[in-house]
Amino acid sequence: MENKRAxxxxxxxxxxxxxxxxxxxxxxxxxxxxxxxxFTTWERATGLTQSTxxxxxxATGDIxxxxxxxxxxxxxxxxxxxxxxxGYTGNITVESIGTEAGxxxxxxxxxxxxxxxxxxxxxxxxxxxxxxxxSPVTFxxxxxxxxxxxxxxxxxxxxxxxxxxxxxxxxxTTWNEVDQAWPADKIFRFxxxxxxxxxxxxxxxxxxxxxxxxxxxxxxEILAANLSAGRMRALEAEKPMxxxxxxxxxxxLQTEVVKPKVVQTWGLFxxxxxxxxxxxxxxxxxxxxxxxxxxxxxxxxxxxxxxxxPLQAGINTAIWGSLWVTIIAFLVAxxxxxxxxxxxxxxxxxxxxxxxxxxxxxNNLAGVPSIIYGMLGLAVFVRFLGEITSGVAFGxxxxxxxxxxxxLSAGLTLGILILPLIxxxxxxxxxxxxxxIREGAYxxxxxxxxxxxxxxxxxxxxxxxxxxxxxxxxAFGETAPLIVVGVSTFIVVRxxxxxxxxxxxxxxxxxxxxxxxxxxxxxxxxxxxxxLLLLLALNATAILVRNHYAKRV
Amino acid sequence: MSISATTTxxxxxxxxxxxxxxxxxxxxxxxxxxxxxxRDINLNIERNKITALIGPSGCGKSTVLRAFNRMNDLxxxxxxxxxxxFHGANxxxxxxxxxxxxxxxxxxFQKPNPFPKSIYDNIAWGAKINGFKGNMNxxxxxxxxGAALWDEVKDKLKQSGYSLSGGQQQRLxxxxxxxxxxxxxxxxxxxxxxxxxxxxxIEDLMRxxxxxxxxxxxxxxMQQAARVxxxxxxxxxDDSRTGHLVEYGPSKxxxxxxxxxRTEDYITGRFG
Numbered sequence: 001m002e003n004k005r006a007x008x009x010x011x012x013x014x015x016x017x018x019x020x021x022x023x024x025x026x027x028x029x030x031x032x033x034x035x036x037x038x039f040t041t042w043e044r045a046t047g048l049t050q051s052t053x054x055x056x057x058x059a060t061g062d063i064x065x066x067x068x069x070x071x072x073x074x075x076x077x078x079x080x081x082x083x084x085x086x087g088y089t090g091n092i093t094v095e096s097i098g099t100e101a102g103x104x105x106x107x108x109x110x111x112x113x114x115x116x117x118x119x120x121x122x123x124x125x126x127x128x129x130x131x132x133x134x135s136p137v138t139f140x141x142x143x144x145x146x147x148x149x150x151x152x153x154x155x156x157x158x159x160x161x162x163x164x165x166x167x168x169x170x171x172x173t174t175w176n177e178v179d180q181a182w183p184a185d186k187i188f189r190f191x192x193x194x195x196x197x198x199x200x201x202x203x204x205x206x207x208x209x210x211x212x213x214x215x216x217x218x219x220x221e222i223l224a225a226n227l228s229a230g231r232m233r234a235l236e237a238e239k240p241m242x243x244x245x246x247x248x249x250x251x252x253l254q255t256e257v258v259k260p261k262v263v264q265t266w267g268l269f270x271x272x273x274x275x276x277x278x279x280x281x282x283x284x285x286x287x288x289x290x291x292x293x294x295x296x297x298x299x300x301x302x303x304x305x306x307x308x309x310p311l312q313a314g315i316n317t318a319i320w321g322s323l324w325v326t327i328i329a330f331l332v333a334x335x336x337x338x339x340x341x342x343x344x345x346x347x348x349x350x351x352x353x354x355x356x357x358x359x360x361x362x363n364n365l366a367g368v369p370s371i372i373y374g375m376l377g378l379a380v381f382v383r384f385l386g387e388i389t390s391g392v393a394f395g396x397x398x399x400x401x402x403x404x405x406x407x408l409s410a411g412l413t414l415g416i417l418i419l420p421l422i423x424x425x426x427x428x429x430x431x432x433x434x435x436x437i438r439e440g441a442y443x444x445x446x447x448x449x450x451x452x453x454x455x456x457x458x459x460x461x462x463x464x465x466x467x468x469x470x471x472x473x474x475a476f477g478e479t480a481p482l483i484v485v486g487v488s489t490f491i492v493v494r495x496x497x498x499x500x501x502x503x504x505x506x507x508x509x510x511x512x513x514x515x516x517x518x519x520x521x522x523x524x525x526x527x528x529x530x531x532l533l534l535l536l537a538l539n540a541t542a543i544l545v546r547n548h549y550a551k552r553v
Numbered sequence: 554m555s556i557s558a559t560t561t562x563x564x565x566x567x568x569x570x571x572x573x574x575x576x577x578x579x580x581x582x583x584x585x586x587x588x589x590x591x592r593d594i595n596l597n598i599e600r601n602k603i604t605a606l607i608g609p610s611g612c613g614k615s616t617v618l619r620a621f622n623r624m625n626d627l628x629x630x631x632x633x634x635x636x637x638x639f640h641g642a643n644x645x646x647x648x649x650x651x652x653x654x655x656x657x658x659x660x661x662f663q664k665p666n667p668f669p670k671s672i673y674d675n676i677a678w679g680a681k682i683n684g685f686k687g688n689m690n691x692x693x694x695x696x697x698x699g700a701a702l703w704d705e706v707k708d709k710l711k712q713s714g715y716s717l718s719g720g721q722q723q724r725l726x727x728x729x730x731x732x733x734x735x736x737x738x739x740x741x742x743x744x745x746x747x748x749x750x751x752x753x754x755i756e757d758l759m760r761x762x763x764x765x766x767x768x769x770x771x772x773x774x775m776q777q778a779a780r781v782x783x784x785x786x787x788x789x790x791d792d793s794r795t796g797h798l799v800e801y802g803p804s805k806x807x808x809x810x811x812x813x814x815r816t817e818d819y820i821t822g823r824f825g
Contacts, residue, residue, distance in 0.1 A: 434666075436662060436664060436666035437666060437669075438627070439660075439662060439666065440662065440726070441668070442627060443622070443624070443659060443660035443662070444655070444659065444678070444679035444683075444729065444733050445652055445653065445655040445656025445657075445659075445682070445683055445733055446679070446682050447652050447682075450682045454678060454682075455668060459669065
């Protein structure tokens with residue numbers, strides 16, 4: 001403003017004369033305090049006082065005013081009077097395009113001099129202004145009230161509750177739907193245009209700020225108005241609407257009606273350290289775009305099934321799949337692995353040919369790439385033992401899993417994969433048990449098994465458990481063999497038995513990272529975090545259990 | 554079990570000896586792989602006496618001791634030839650269960666090795682696995698009294714065996730051994746990890762134990778052998794590092810009038 005004398009003069013004229021005209025147009029003057037504050041702001045911004053304001057004249061140059069349709073009539077009136085008052089030559093244009101659009105022109109396009117605003121400057125635009133090294137100042141020129149007006153021909157509406165107003169502007173088509181005592185005449189509504197800040201204000205006042213915090217009835221009405229009857233019946237059949245919570249209905253509203261889309265995303269670093277640049281960029285996006293600071297890793301993400309819409313997608317099915325597969329791998333590998341280690345350490349003398357072959361094989365197997373285990377699993381568990389792993393042999397008749405690509409196959413494959421690790425780690429732990437403890441037991445006439453069970457195993461347990469923890473973590477994070485034995489890439493149903501189709505967290509992450517849309521890569525990042533946290537939690541629990549046992553002896 | 558009919562060192566028939574001796578070694582040879590560890594041991598251990606096995610390091614005395622309850626079986630490369638007669642039967646006969654042998658012939662080791670369990674469980678475990686059906690509390694108390702440990706631990710039976718001092722731990726191991734009620738207790742340098750006072754207590758205890766048990770002890774400490782042992786066996790190594798028995802007899806005679814020059818050299822401290 002300091003650069004444009006005409007604008008300064010216009011504002012000064014505006015502030016001095018607006019009180020005379022504003023009530024003719026239909027608004028109220030600002031309070032005396034607000035007026036005084038406006039003058040002070042003007043003086044600070046221009047470096048002038050009211051007495052030196054004369055120095056601005058004669059003023060020249062065009063002035064462009066843009067923004068709120070509510071404020072425009074006053075601005076037009078003031079522009080007219082200003083030009084008529086003399087001392088200024090030039091054109092003043094007053095556009096009526098809505099407050100936000102006005103701010104956009106002001107801060108982003110920088111094509112206007114003054115914004116007429118009916119709301120305070122939104123954060124995206126103030127940031128965009130700051131980013132453009134502009135420091136906008138605000139003058140309050142008046143205040144208004146928002147009346148609801150009923151036609152003079154309407155004789156029955158005397159007073160309305162907020163609820164009735166909500167109904168008038170949502171579901172009701174005739175007056176008797178609002179109040180049974182009223183006639184069944186059609187309601188004709190007149191509302192400000194969608195770009196109007198006044199409409200925003202009206203919606204906020206009548207419906208509250210957040211769509212998803214509306215009363216259940218309101219949301220249900222919105223749903224009914226926007227969804228087909230068939231879809232409503234389907235939702236009703238899934239779970240009666242009357243029994244759904246506000247949160248659940250809000251979720252449906254979001255997925256079925258609002259259908260938000262991700263237009264652009266910024267990373268955490270940018271969001272925190274380059275906030276203004278992000279806000280400026282967001283300001284250039286099409287109208288109707290909201291800038292939301294959103295963590296991809298949230299409760300919804302953990303509890304929702306997979307979805308093709310990145311905003312709805314979650315990892316619930318993947319978590320369950322991972323747990324199922326890992327538990328089966330654990331149940332298969334731990335008993336066999338520990339028993340094999342006991343045999344090799346405590347019973348086998350290491351002399352026999354067979355024992356030597358077994359030992360060599362176990363050591364080699366621990367180094368075999370995991371994809372090879374996937375091939376083994378495919379050949380043995382999926383193909384050869386398909387009857388058993390699909391559950392057909394036990395009367396399970398699900399055509400989707402009849403090919404043997406079930407949790408059981410995956411669990412067995414991973415079990416075989418971690419078996420050598422468990423054997424090797426357990427043998428180390430058994431070997432570390434002092435000889436003196438074994439001799440002490442044998443010296444009392446204990447058998448091998450009594451010695452092993454009562455003394456060697458309890459002493460080796462912490463070490464064995466360390467090996468198990470490492471191995472199970474490996475199984476939990478394994479992807480390649482599962483892809484070979486047929487992990488599903490997209491399932492939305494939580495697995496409920498070992499003969500179910502499944503997906504696992506790593507497989508889910510792999511699938512998401514291979515999608516081109518950046519949102520899915522954000523999802524993958526969130527899933528990776530979830531995987532790490534889950535692994536940490538599992539390991540921490542296991543370590544606590546182990547330490548508990550270690551302390552007892 | 555069969556009774557072997559070979560002759561003993563002093564020419565008497567084994568059938569008559571078997572009742573007299575607690576345990577006897579006959580032409581005992583032990584190998585570790587290709588290494589001949591001890592050769593041609595013939596040794597008759599007297600009942601309810603303390604017999605000490607002495608000799609320089611590596612002379613095979615511990616190996617012989619461990620042959621008496623088949624502990625060498627636990628070393629995969631060890632091989633034993635000859636016989637060890639216990640109640641007239643060879644404990645190395647194919648039909649003999651090593652576990653049963655070790656139940657009858659208990660062992661106390663060089664380093665105290667209580668189980669990482671409570672004092673009570675240390676005693677009770679051996680009895681339990683051997684099918685003891687009586688009053689366990691009485692057995693534990695009796696065994697601890699027998700090992701002269703009861704007064705020190707009676708108030709903390711639930712505490713870990715590791716909470717005891719070294720000497721107490723060793724007496725706990727002795728209590729553990731006598732809880733199984735063996736005939737013979739083998740002790741492999743039981744005092745080498747203990748201080749002199751704890752050592753004296755163990756020695757006193759050993760003398761008390763001879764009332765019910767035969768004790769064979771391996772020791773490096775000649776004073777200890779002279780103090781506690783009724784009989785002493787002196788072992789030596791030959792040029793190929795194979796251990797063998799040089800002289801065996803009552804301790805008094807071994808330490809005052811050794812028959813063999815090597816024994817004399819050893820006990821007078823000229824080598825070893």
